[in-house]
Amino acid sequence: MSTPRYVLDVSVLPNYGYGTRSLTWWGLMGMIAIESTVFVLAVGTYFYLMAQVSEWPPGRRPPDLEYGTVFTGVLLLSLIPNIWLQRQAEHERLPQVRVGLVIMSLIGVIASVVRAFEFTVLNVTWYDNAYGSIVLMLLGLHTVHVLTDLYDSLVLTVLMFTDHAKARRYVDTAENATYWYFVVYAWLPIYVVLYWLPRWTQ
Amino acid sequence: MSTIASGILPPDVRPAEREREATYDGESLDEVSTAQQLEKTWATPRGLWGWLTTVDHKQVGRRYIVTAFVFFLLAGVLAVLMRLQLIKADNGFIGPDLYNQIFTMHGSTMMFLFAVPVMEAMAVYLVPLMVGTRAIAFPRLNAFSYWIYLFGGIMLWTAFAFDIGPDTGWFAYVPLSGPAYASGKRVDFWAQMITFTEVAALAIAVEIIGTVLKLRAPGMTLNRIPLFVWSMFVMALMVMVAMPAVMLSSTCLIMDRLVGTHFFNPAEGGDALLWQHLFWFFGHPEVYIIFIPALGFISAIVETFSKRPVFGYPYMVLALIATGFFGFGLWVHHMFATGLPHLGSSFFTAASMAIAIPSGLQIFCWIATLWSGKPVFHTPLLFVVGFFVIFVLGGLTGVMLASIPMDLQVHDTYFVVAHFHYVLIGGGVFPLFGAFYYWFPKITGKRLSETLGKWNFWIFFVSFNITFFPMHILGLAGMPRRVYTYQAGLGWDGLNLLATIGGMGIVISVLLFIVNVVSSLRSAARAPSNPWSAATLEWATSSPPPSYNFAHIPFVTSAQPLWDQGEQLMYVRGLRVDKREILLTTPLDARPDLREPSPDPSIWPLLSALAVTALFIGSIFNPWAVVIGALPVAIALTGWFWPKRNEAMEVESA
Numbered sequence: 001m002s003t004p005r006y007v008l009d010v011s012v013l014p015n016y017g018y019g020t021r022s023l024t025w026w027g028l029m030g031m032i033a034i035e036s037t038v039f040v041l042a043v044g045t046y047f048y049l050m051a052q053v054s055e056w057p058p059g060r061r062p063p064d065l066e067y068g069t070v071f072t073g074v075l076l077l078s079l080i081p082n083i084w085l086q087r088q089a090e091h092e093r094l095p096q097v098r099v100g101l102v103i104m105s106l107i108g109v110i111a112s113v114v115r116a117f118e119f120t121v122l123n124v125t126w127y128d129n130a131y132g133s134i135v136l137m138l139l140g141l142h143t144v145h146v147l148t149d150l151y152d153s154l155v156l157t158v159l160m161f162t163d164h165a166k167a168r169r170y171v172d173t174a175e176n177a178t179y180w181y182f183v184v185y186a187w188l189p190i191y192v193v194l195y196w197l198p199r200w201t202q
Numbered sequence: 203m204s205t206i207a208s209g210i211l212p213p214d215v216r217p218a219e220r221e222r223e224a225t226y227d228g229e230s231l232d233e234v235s236t237a238q239q240l241e242k243t244w245a246t247p248r249g250l251w252g253w254l255t256t257v258d259h260k261q262v263g264r265r266y267i268v269t270a271f272v273f274f275l276l277a278g279v280l281a282v283l284m285r286l287q288l289i290k291a292d293n294g295f296i297g298p299d300l301y302n303q304i305f306t307m308h309g310s311t312m313m314f315l316f317a318v319p320v321m322e323a324m325a326v327y328l329v330p331l332m333v334g335t336r337a338i339a340f341p342r343l344n345a346f347s348y349w350i351y352l353f354g355g356i357m358l359w360t361a362f363a364f365d366i367g368p369d370t371g372w373f374a375y376v377p378l379s380g381p382a383y384a385s386g387k388r389v390d391f392w393a394q395m396i397t398f399t400e401v402a403a404l405a406i407a408v409e410i411i412g413t414v415l416k417l418r419a420p421g422m423t424l425n426r427i428p429l430f431v432w433s434m435f436v437m438a439l440m441v442m443v444a445m446p447a448v449m450l451s452s453t454c455l456i457m458d459r460l461v462g463t464h465f466f467n468p469a470e471g472g473d474a475l476l477w478q479h480l481f482w483f484f485g486h487p488e489v490y491i492i493f494i495p496a497l498g499f500i501s502a503i504v505e506t507f508s509k510r511p512v513f514g515y516p517y518m519v520l521a522l523i524a525t526g527f528f529g530f531g532l533w534v535h536h537m538f539a540t541g542l543p544h545l546g547s548s549f550f551t552a553a554s555m556a557i558a559i560p561s562g563l564q565i566f567c568w569i570a571t572l573w574s575g576k577p578v579f580h581t582p583l584l585f586v587v588g589f590f591v592i593f594v595l596g597g598l599t600g601v602m603l604a605s606i607p608m609d610l611q612v613h614d615t616y617f618v619v620a621h622f623h624y625v626l627i628g629g630g631v632f633p634l635f636g637a638f639y640y641w642f643p644k645i646t647g648k649r650l651s652e653t654l655g656k657w658n659f660w661i662f663f664v665s666f667n668i669t670f671f672p673m674h675i676l677g678l679a680g681m682p683r684r685v686y687t688y689q690a691g692l693g694w695d696g697l698n699l700l701a702t703i704g705g706m707g708i709v710i711s712v713l714l715f716i717v718n719v720v721s722s723l724r725s726a727a728r729a730p731s732n733p734w735s736a737a738t739l740e741w742a743t744s745s746p747p748p749s750y751n752f753a754h755i756p757f758v759t760s761a762q763p764l765w766d767q768g769e770q771l772m773y774v775r776g777l778r779v780d781k782r783e784i785l786l787t788t789p790l791d792a793r794p795d796l797r798e799p800s801p802d803p804s805i806w807p808l809l810s811a812l813a814v815t816a817l818f819i820g821s822i823f824n825p826w827a828v829v830i831g832a833l834p835v836a837i838a839l840t841g842w843f844w845p846k847r848n849e850a851m852e853v854e855s856a
């Protein structure tokens with residue numbers, strides 16, 4: 001076989017990159033697109049069921065506001081350390097990344113605890129009626145995302161405090177922060193639908 | 203080295219990062235050593251361990267294709283049983299309960315375990331080769347997807363073997379499938395099979411999108427992407443929007459059945475039609491998820507056998523995308539008989555008719571290609587011509603069904619059965635068989651017999667029409683779907699007998715195909731790397747391709763690189779040969795951007811799939827399985843993603 005005709009040398013290229021340059025980002029976006037579709041369809045189901053009955057919520061008080069609102073506040077405030085952590089990861093500053101991951105893991109724990117209390121003040125359960133079913137479904141779906149990101153953050157924290165703190169872990173940390181944005185932004189419409197919509201329709 | 207392309211590198215190249223003691227492909231390494239080193243790096247380990255741990259997209263894709271084909275045969279056996287039962291009036295061969303299970307299993311297997319998986323499997327095998335890269339994006343996810351699919355299929359068929367097969371139709375309408383009318387576990391197995399197959403399909407969709415957007419060979423700009431790859435890309439996008447709907451609805455169904463939610467229970471504020479909306483928001487796009495990959499097969503085959511580029515490339519791409527969009531605007535046409543408001547329905551009628559436009563446009567472009575080329579009617583092209591005839595007939599009955607008065611008349615009759623077999627077999631299976639004949643030499647290194655192939659085609663084509671054309675007339679005569687028998691004297695006997703005879707012909711044609719495959723695999727004759735003189739990159743490597751796909755990554759300067767550059771194909775050098783490395787390019791204009799590691803073989807995808815399987819099947823029997831089962835799933839996924847120790851640049855393991 002004759003020598004192939006080369007027109008370019010790619011060995012000078014870096015072997016990781018952030019954001020749209022990395023394959024991880026695109027995989028994450030695929031996952032977010034899929035999960036967003038699930039959320040949109042679940043919220044659509046909520047509205048569909050709302051249109052089936054004259055009274056909403058049917059025979060129930062809306063969920064109590066306090067814990068859900070505290071949860072929303074925690075999530076919104078968590079954006080600040082999250083933005084900071086993502087930036088530190090992209091600059092590959094190990095001490096700051098360690099601090100950021102610990103903070104975000106703690107926030108994940110706090111959010112999960114508040115979420116646990118939210119489940120106790122919904123004033124309905126899944127087997128009461130279709131309204132209860134979809135409320136629990138929406139809150140449950142979102143909770144899975146909170147727990148997933150918390151678990152990811154804990155694993156990353158362990159990796160960053162051990163000798164696994166290598167270049168590609170910074171990419172993973174940055175993308176984990178991207179995923180947390182999704183967890184926060186996906187919650188905001190669900191919060192409005194679960195807590196405020198039934199107050200406006202009463 | 204020529205540097206005509208060096209201007210397209212990104213600004214942050216850091217030559218200092220060239221790892222010491224690393225080996226790269228290029229002039230400094232002769233071709234024999236390059237191949238040896240790459241093989242050592244990329245080969246799957248031998249033996250059972252290698253079989254269980256492989257992440258090679260070609261091995262996984264081949265496995266996926268074979269498994270899907272086995273499910274096709276199993277569902278085909280069920281079809282034969284149904285045809286035997288309907289061969290004459292008042293037949294007592296199969297009773298109503300078993301018949302219900304059989305038609306449900308036939309439809310569910312064909313749709314969820316054969317048609318969609320086999321199309322994705324073709325993409326898994328071919329897309330990385332066609333875009334000129336060493337591996338698929340997220341190869342471990344790919345392995346996981348296969349295992350999940352396999353376990354879901356085995357679960358459903360095991361349940362069927364124990365007389366707990368689903369019996370409420372492939373779309374499992376509530377209330378029939380709900381807790382009030384379907385006791386036992388039959389529908390639960392169906393609902394969980396959905397979860398298995400949709401997880402598998404969504405995983406592949408993400409891989410295809412990642413591969414198409416980030417792993418294309420340098421120079422393969424958007425307007426140089428093969429139409430096959432475009433079609434798989436559109437399919438993947440549709441999967442990401444459609445599949446979540448059926449996962450959500452089947453989850454609601456199983457929760458209604460197992461933990462007492464009321465999503466579909468009208469007595470507690472639920473609604474039965476909600477099921478139909480969610481199901482068909484998936485179910486109609488599903489048809490296009492099967493059909494659009496088939497369009498990709500056809501474009502590839504038509505181009506190769508008419509020896510010219512497909513006429514109207516940009517319109518073909520836009521038509522694919524338009525079909526993808528329209529596919530989501532049609533779902534209510536499955537629900538015209540449910541009493542929805544007429545104004546709303548008329549929009550869906552309009553959309554259902556409008557989707558004929560991009561489909562028709564593509565057919566005219568192919569005809570123009572064949573007309574202006576020098577078509578060679580080998581078996582793959584024969585199947586494409588068969589597609590034209592059968593699919594156009596199915597499309598015509600589709601336009602008829604889009605009109606509400608007609609739909610109400612023939613709803614739930616054999617007219618609908620005839621229609622969707624014309625579109626699905628015509629639009630899916632015929633192109634797929636053409637694709638089998640076309641890519642068989644690439645995948646196996648052997649060629650199928652043309653003589654047997656032509657017999658296969660003609661018997662299939664004639665028998666298909668003998669089987670399904672009479673069903674149009676039976677439907678117009680009032681024969682309902684899904685009846686296990688009918689009375690004598692209704693005038694349906696002769697046509698049913700004819701359909702059964704045709705069905706036997708299809709069996710013979712499929713058996714001929716299997717004979718052809720087995721005999722060619724046993725023959726000694728090897729296929730060359732480009733037996734059809736085709737234009738796209740998968741033919742630039744040996745048949746079958748080596749584990750690393752290409753010794754060097756091609757540099758593409760046209761949409762038909764092998765025709766336009768031929769022996770003068772250009773390459774880039776500088777990927778490592780001593781560890782798994784892939785070249786990432788920019789999404790739009792495919793400029794080289796990064797060298798990223800690609801994961802090694804791993805047992806964790808299989809272990810993760812086993813953990814997920816335990817959770818899914820356990821949840822059928824006890825809802826707490828979801829909570830308890832989450833622990834092994836988390837452990838397995840952590841093992842999957844845990845970086846390996848003591849590696850200078852550890853392998854990313856997505």
